[in-house]
Amino acid sequence: MAEPQVQHFDTIVIGGGIAGLQSALDLADQGYRVAVVEKDASIGGKMIRLSKVFPTLDCASCITTPKMASAAHHENITLFTYCNVDGIVRMGEEIHARITQNPRYVDPDKCIGCRKCEYACPVYLPDMEQGGFSAKKAISIPFSNAIPQVAVLDAEHCMLCGQCETVCPTDAVDYFMEPETFTLTARTAVLSTGFELSPVKDKAQYGNGEIPNVIDSLQMERLLAPHGPYNRVLRPSDGMEPDSIAYVQCAGSRDKSMGVSYCSRVCCMYAIKQAMLLSGALPLADITIYYMDIRAFGKGYEQFYQNAKAMGIEFVKAKVARINEGDGGSVTVRYENQDGGGIQTMDHDLVVLSMGILPGWRPEPYCPVSTDSDRFITSIKPKISPVLTDMEGVFAAGAAAGPKDIVDTISESGSAAVEAAKYMQASEPILETQP
Amino acid sequence: MILDTDFADEMKQYSGDTALECFNCGTCAALCPLFHDNFPRRMIRYVQVGAKERILENANELWRCLHCGLCTHTCPREADPGEIILGLKQMVVETRRRS
Amino acid sequence: MSDTEHKTDGDKKQMLKQLRKQRKESVARATAIMKKSKKEMKMVRGALSDGPATVPQIAEATGLFSDQVLWYVAAMKKYGEIQEAEKDGAYFQYALVGARETTEPQEG
Amino acid sequence: MFNPTDIIDILANNVKKTRGPFGIPKFITNRWWKTEEIPEKGEYLLFTGLMYQLAPFIETSTRHLERFEDTRWADEIRFARFVPPRLSGTGLAAMTPIFKQKQAQKALKDITRLLKTSGTDFFYRPQLDEYSGILLYDMGDRQGFADHARYVAENLTKAGVKKIITVDPHTTYALKVLYPEYTGETFEVIPYFELLALESKTADLEVTLHDPCFFGRYLEVSDVPRAVLSNLGIRTSNLRNDQVFTSCCGGPAESVSPALSRSIMEERKKELETPGHPIVAMCPVCAGNLKRSGAQVEDLSAVLARHV
Amino acid sequence: MTNPNDKENKDDTHNGKVGVYICHCGGNISDHVDVDKVRDAAEDLSCVKVARTNMFMCSDPGQNMIIEDLENGEVDRVVVASCAPSLHETTFRSAVERAGANPFVYEHANIREQVSWVHHGDPATDKASTLVAAAAAKAENLEPLHPVRVDAFRHATVIGAGIAGMKTAVDIARQGIDVALVEKTTQPGGRLNTLHTLAPDGEKAGDVVDAFYEEIQNSERITVYPNTQVNDVKGYVGNFTLTLATDGENGRADTTVDTGAIVMATGSQSYTPFNGEYAYGEHPQVITLPELIQTLAENSGDENTLTVNGKKIRNMVMIHCVGSRRIPGIHETKEDANLNEYCSRTCCSAVLHAGNFIRETFPGTSIFDMYRDIRTYGRGQEELYNRAAENRVVFMRFEADAPPRVESSDTGNFPLSVTVSDGLTFNEEMTVPADLVVLATGVEPTDISGIAGMLKLPRGNDGFLNEVHPKLRPVELPVTGVFLAGTCQAPMDSSEACNTAGAAAAKVSALLGKGYIELDPFVAHVDEEKCTGTGACVDACLVDDALELVETEVAGQTVKKARVTAALCQGCGACVAVCPENAIEVNGWTLKQYEAMVDAIAAA
Amino acid sequence: MTPTGNSGNQDKILILATETCAYPGADSTGQAHSSYPANTYILRVRAPVLFPESFYLDCFQKGISGIIIMSCGEECPYEGAYKDLAKRVDRVYAAMKEKGLDINRLRLTAICTVCNRAFLNEVNRMNDLVQELGPPQFAATA
Structure with a gap:
């Protein structure tokens, strides 16, 4: 592939999750040429990994896939997947982004996504796309609805046995690929670098991630997803169908002892959503949500919460203080019940930690854009346009600018697109087109 | 219950007025090795609402505290529950000595 | 990206040998993983050769940890080797594909 | 449960009179140094705070208190006539077996040896070594603590002491954190293990280290003793509740509620015994408590001394 | 077209x-x-x-x-x-x-x-x-x-000049599209004009309005219509014609505006408690949060204690969720009023913000905050809650079915007492003597039945406008070419309102930027020869006005034929199924094609 | 329209799959290499509301043994279409009863883009049914 060393666009979007895709689509629809740079091998971000989404309970994949496809097929959008951003700087009128294309060890132009290599590969590895609960191979398509449908070889876990190369019908496997760097230039950039869950390992009280059957909320998303690791909800220690499932809210938020004092904004609703999906999947199971304040603030959210209560999901006003390994794979939680029940302990088959949201990318040292004390990108005009950063021509959208649910992310992404367009209009007055 | 918002001021001279930062999550009570009757949150809550009488009535409870610091270490609001209890001990000792 | 198309087979073999040397560590790591999983998956297959079994039953039969067994079962299910069979108490049974055609994975 | 303020009054009175919590004169408790050769001048003052020395007396007093707790006799304690002979003063001293007192002194001797081996420039003067007053602070008697602390600090300052080696967590915390606040005097306070430079003699051994709350949580120095052990080839078991997340031994409650103290320490004993390795303590109070619950416990200094 | x-x-x-x-x-x-x-x-x-x-x-x-x-x-x-x-x-x-x-x-x-x-x-x-x-x-x-191409006016109309409407207008105008900004009151600014400073950072509401005001006044592309309402709407995407009625000194004047798209930014209003709700209306010292905010502007900062209605406020109780989060069977409301089951989203932060301001400015005023859940979800909001605690706001928590009781009282010279079973104090009954009770009233949609009726816009049970899909098309209404921005959709704060405004502006710009709209060709098509004008298709059509019966002359006779407005047709085919004459098809997906496919399959 | 009768030797199942949900769902099943009976013919449709009652009856007349409408359900991009469709299917059921056809030969379902399991369930279930019932037999009088 002979990529030109420098490619020019109107806008560079960093991050191909739902925020980045929405910004890219809104700009491309206005005629701007957009580059979308994604660190993973597929676009789609966190949303494509979710099961169903609140408050409408529609399938996350069914909402994300069309946006992914529109972006992939849009004549004004170019996708750069599996790429690292080495630096974003302003040089005069332009923004320059130095990009490294990580080697897939598979030629994306030749690969037809047939997965023959994956079937042939003898190395089984934990599939982190499935919360680690199932396996992938050392060469594999990232996930079923990945875009592009191109295999990626994990060189760190490759035996170089040559099986994949032998079976590949298009000779796409290339063990000798090297990282390649190139530059993108544009007049504007949108930072839509998303979030990561706060790590379970940071919370000693909750067992530092070492207690069996204590999982995080994204892992539960996979258990609930229609094409999840087990195709049903089982507890990971031994495959039992859980009878009692608990959610521990604020497991990584509103907690200065973990360094995250802010509210992560989405955990209440995703826990309620998962609880509802669980009560559908396991009608006989007891589901408990331990919470301090239920933050069902969005459109239709409070009603969603009240429905969950009416469905029999139990809400216990308590912050779980401690989680212990119980007998026979069970998990014991200890808490002070704020309803006057005093200090209580309760056993569950499966405990989900509603971990908080951390920024997915730290701009420093790659990009001279400021972050706040919460480490998310600073908004210089939070009231009139939250997407404005302190770097000229650079805008932030979605969870990069603070925890946010999908609904708010999508509108903010549209807003970032319009701000970028405004910036470009100001530097180059629009020509009157015929009405 | 008698509410007294000035009690917080009085507490300031002991171990500070961090009791007000507590949002009553109960982590301290559930982690406390004493495992006893909402301790120490009950005491902290009494400080918040200024129920000094309640604290004095139950003052002996305070000396159950081992000052092991687990609650202070894990408090999500960094309200220093252990130090509040120590401050209450001081307050009780000094109140009794004065009387 | 590197162009290997015009290399002869001999050249390529040589280059691959070189690469294996370069990546000695990762190749060794991958090989160890492969050997372990190959052995243990064989044990899982063995445990299922007499008919469907639950994860704890497979763990009992193989001496593997039950979380590890479940991981293998999920993996082998994904790659078409194992299918879910009837439920036994709180656990599902798993069967080798082809071993019992009658145990359809899908419930009605 | 005993009436705390009564106990505080006894303690405060003792400290005021004898500079020790149990009213036992220092010449009785602090005798370990007599057999040691330690210079009287040097860079660091070794300051034991008398905690190791007092540990056997605490044990005796607790054993007796335990018998009275929640009986009608509990109330009687407030009548001072019961207190002096049994729970403090020379009577208590008399009831505490000599062998126990000697045992307790061993740690200080080991520490001296370890510091010497490490080439530390330290000195000891029994007249400067005092109880820190920490129990008064823990019990809420700020005034009593401050008065005593000022006395101790003044002595040290007068003697020109700037750098202090401590041997137990309570004294370390008092001198390092509380003294600057309550006396205005600031010393450089270093627990002894931070100064150890022990040559590696490869022991092949694993121990379970119990972090005292003050070392583990308040002062966050848990990794230092682990590093010292590791230098000698001694591994430390991973416990869920260790270092900053350590569990209490139950110690500080013993004067008020020995029964509560016992239930907590038994819980801790179980946790420490789970890995199945020898248990090592770093605090005379912890060691005493864990022993009382029936655990086999050795002081860190003893383990180190044996492998040097 | x-x-x-x-x-x-x-x-x-x-x-x-x-x-x-x-x-x-x-x-x-x-x-x-x-x-x-x-x-x-x-x-x-x-x-x-x-x-x-x-x-x-x-x-x-x-x-x-x-x-x-x-x-x-x-x-x-x-x-x-x-x-x-x-x-x-x-x-x-x-x-x-x-x-x-x-x-x-x-x-x-x-x-x-x-x-x-x-x-x-x-x-x-x-x-x-x-x-x-x-x-x-x-x-x-x-x-x-071929794609259906519809000429479009490069002009948009924004209805409502609150923060959302102003931002939408500015953002669209900057893309070179003319904007009519229609405001029913005399002044742009909307509800921000009634606010003091904004949570969580304390910006002055006036400054936020001013950020847009000047540009709106000076932009050649934006025409502001104050004192104006939309009286009539005709047309379809790209080609709407609006009749605007403006109240002036000389009575009402009508203006006609040709516009390509309409943005609903009609905003919301504060809930008014019913008579007797927490003693509101029965006792002068029970007021709403907006009323408190009004008085805050009047108080001078050099006093030690807040004064409201000429009375020094020593103790003040603030009650959350008034007119929000109501649960059927537990809560009641005025007759004919909506129960308001939703959370009003902004009140928790507004209460805490006001509470902090008071505690920091008038230390002589104590505050007791009675809540169900504290919902400080946004950036900087949890810090607001934390700061309120540091400022010694005393929090008390009540259950939905046991709200605080506000009663007249004369104990200790306090005119009111508020009693609550406090969850934080182990469900003990607490009585707070108070000089003032402030009700954190929620948000309700403004009455837009006129325009919503004209445009046939869907509203939810809560009375707010309903978007097509909250994630796929969050700022679009089912009527193509009509968008929404701000709190006419749901309660939101000004940051969020501005974001939806930006998103709506992006959609409008993409729609009208080229001066024409290209729609995919898969729309219904009538075979006029077969059509007998039964109107079955018109009844079945899921989109208003996409299909209509028109009169035409055929062989000297006036007959009715179905006509498709391609710009409105979604191509779902609902009409195809009902036509007795097989006279209507969806281009590219015809029934005939499907029948041919089935024949091929059956023949195999 | 000429009925072509049962010229095939299979019991054919026609699947009308919506292009936004069910059709990608079938593809997803393919990506997982999950096998299912081959007598299934998937037609991509924008919205199944397009088909009149007669279409279904004609299909049976032409020898199709079973029809599964795989819609988007409540996630249908055309507002109101699903409701209309459900009503139409009820009318088809009535007509099927009149003609002596087992109404289980026609099923209305919702399949999402990643509903592999649900897809397989539906297909297997319909296949079991048509294997049992054989080709459609119309009652003598219509």
């Missing part, structure tokens, strides 16, 4: 010459499907002129086979049998286009994901042949199609 499909459909009536191209997919297909057999079977089909195979149809040589055959006139309809259409349908359509043909004469047969990867042996080959035959049958019936 032009719909080129109308014309061409009539011209192009010949049956197609179909070319079939079958992909091996490097063994992915050919390992399970006998590709040559499929080709042979295709060759036998009467409509098929050529049938070819290739290792990779998506490769350049594969695509070139199609282009050559089309250019030679060998074929004029194309079927490729390969992987899922989601992967390569666009690839092959553009190949067809490159050959100078219409891209819609292309049909895709999915013989990888739906055949070779799921079936094996002869059944796989047979099924592939059948699917190819079905695709060829459809292809034979395909007609060239």
